[in-house]
Amino acid sequence: MTQVSALARVFGYLSLLTLGGGMAAYPDLQTLTVDVHGWLTLPQLEHLYSVGQAAPGPNMMMIVSIGVMTAGIAGAIVVFVAFFGPTSLLSWTVGRLWSRLEGRPWFDAIQRALAPVSIGLLLAGCFTFAKGAVTGWVTAAIAVLTFVVLMRRSINPAFLVMAGAVAGMLAFGRV
Amino acid sequence: MAPSRDVSVGEIFLAFLLIGATSFGGGVVAYLRNSLVEKHHWFDDDGFLELLAITQALPGLKATNIAILAGDRLRGVPGAVAAIAGICLPGALFMYTVGVMYRAERDRPLVEAALDGVAPAAVGLLLATTLDLGRRSLSRVADVVFVVLTVLCVNRLDMPVPVALLGVGALAVAWFAFAGRRRL
Numbered sequence: 001m002t003q004v005s006a007l008a009r010v011f012g013y014l015s016l017l018t019l020g021g022g023m024a025a026y027p028d029l030q031t032l033t034v035d036v037h038g039w040l041t042l043p044q045l046e047h048l049y050s051v052g053q054a055a056p057g058p059n060m061m062m063i064v065s066i067g068v069m070t071a072g073i074a075g076a077i078v079v080f081v082a083f084f085g086p087t088s089l090l091s092w093t094v095g096r097l098w099s100r101l102e103g104r105p106w107f108d109a110i111q112r113a114l115a116p117v118s119i120g121l122l123l124a125g126c127f128t129f130a131k132g133a134v135t136g137w138v139t140a141a142i143a144v145l146t147f148v149v150l151m152r153r154s155i156n157p158a159f160l161v162m163a164g165a166v167a168g169m170l171a172f173g174r175v
Numbered sequence: 176m177a178p179s180r181d182v183s184v185g186e187i188f189l190a191f192l193l194i195g196a197t198s199f200g201g202g203v204v205a206y207l208r209n210s211l212v213e214k215h216h217w218f219d220d221d222g223f224l225e226l227l228a229i230t231q232a233l234p235g236l237k238a239t240n241i242a243i244l245a246g247d248r249l250r251g252v253p254g255a256v257a258a259i260a261g262i263c264l265p266g267a268l269f270m271y272t273v274g275v276m277y278r279a280e281r282d283r284p285l286v287e288a289a290l291d292g293v294a295p296a297a298v299g300l301l302l303a304t305t306l307d308l309g310r311r312s313l314s315r316v317a318d319v320v321f322v323v324l325t326v327l328c329v330n331r332l333d334m335p336v337p338v339a340l341l342g343v344g345a346l347a348v349a350w351f352a353f354a355g356r357r358r359l
Contacts, residue, residue: 120325146299168292
């Protein structure tokens with residue numbers, strides 16, 4: 001029960017940091033789930049987060065797997081509601097008030113200012129994630145190759161995630 | 176902007192379920208536009224751009240926030256709930272299954288090896304998505320300064336995300352409110 005309420009608190013808090021995308025919350029996601037609460041290890045978090053990139057739909061569904069690993073189905077549901085409830089309520093409210101907010105100078109300034117900050121937060125999340133995922137020259141090569149292919153061609157990223165899996169098995173697998 | 180006819184909660188759920196099952200990661204906004212504007216004609220281009228603009232300065236995933244806003248405009252609160260449930264269900268079930276399997280399996284060296292290869296692929300993917308987003312939404316020198324400042328605060332100074340967000344955010348708001356007219 002205490003685990004479930006801790007899950008609710010942590011993921012409710014994290015949801016408010018996802019400005020621009022889920023990756024913005026990654027540094028705090030790692031600190032809270034791995035270091036503070038010990039719900040999973042750093043390699044486990046990195047694994048689930050990357051498998052989540054191959055999951056269909058919005059790209060933070062991996063939080064559900066942390067919920068189920070920590071507290072079963074109740075954990076999964078609580079994590080989902082805590083993570084999507086507050087931000088949904090906020091967008092719903094702003095959506096209803098939009099005609100009154102749009103065009104106000106202070107509101108436009110906030111919107112304009114948050115564009116670079118949110119990109120910065122996403123990049124910082126990428127770098128934190130990369131520190132755990134890129135551990136040697138093989139993993140560095142996989143990261144660079146995936147990046148270069150995606151910048152040059154539009155290809156379903158799920159294929160590249162699968163290619164990464166095959167490369168991992170060949171490089172690190174012992175049968 | 177308003178829907179041309181009454182749309183049922185069931186239709187909303189099914190449309191978003193399909194998006195949730197077929198879209199991937201960074202491209203989900205394109206799938207949303209395709210479904211809501213081109214296929215169902217529930218929104219015109221300006222209407223969809225407005226939904227996108229509303230989500231710009233808000234926390235939360237773009238995909239789920241657009242689902243909430245679109246569902247609400249189509250059918251009020253029940254529409255919003257149907258939309259977010261639909262778009263999240265396939266991925267949530269997928270990751271639920273992964274979580275259950277991951278908890279059960281302890282010693283599977285080949286799976287661990289595969290996942291050690293998936294993680295750096297995800298790094299490349301996330302970086303490409305972020306740079307693409309940055310290229311489209313940033314235009315000035317000041318933008319680049321605030322991006323770098325935010326990254327340094329989180330990665331070098333180890334600030335918690337909300338501290339960096341409020342700190343650099345306040346600075347950027349002040350800049351764009353008072354000095355922004357200098358076109359830098």
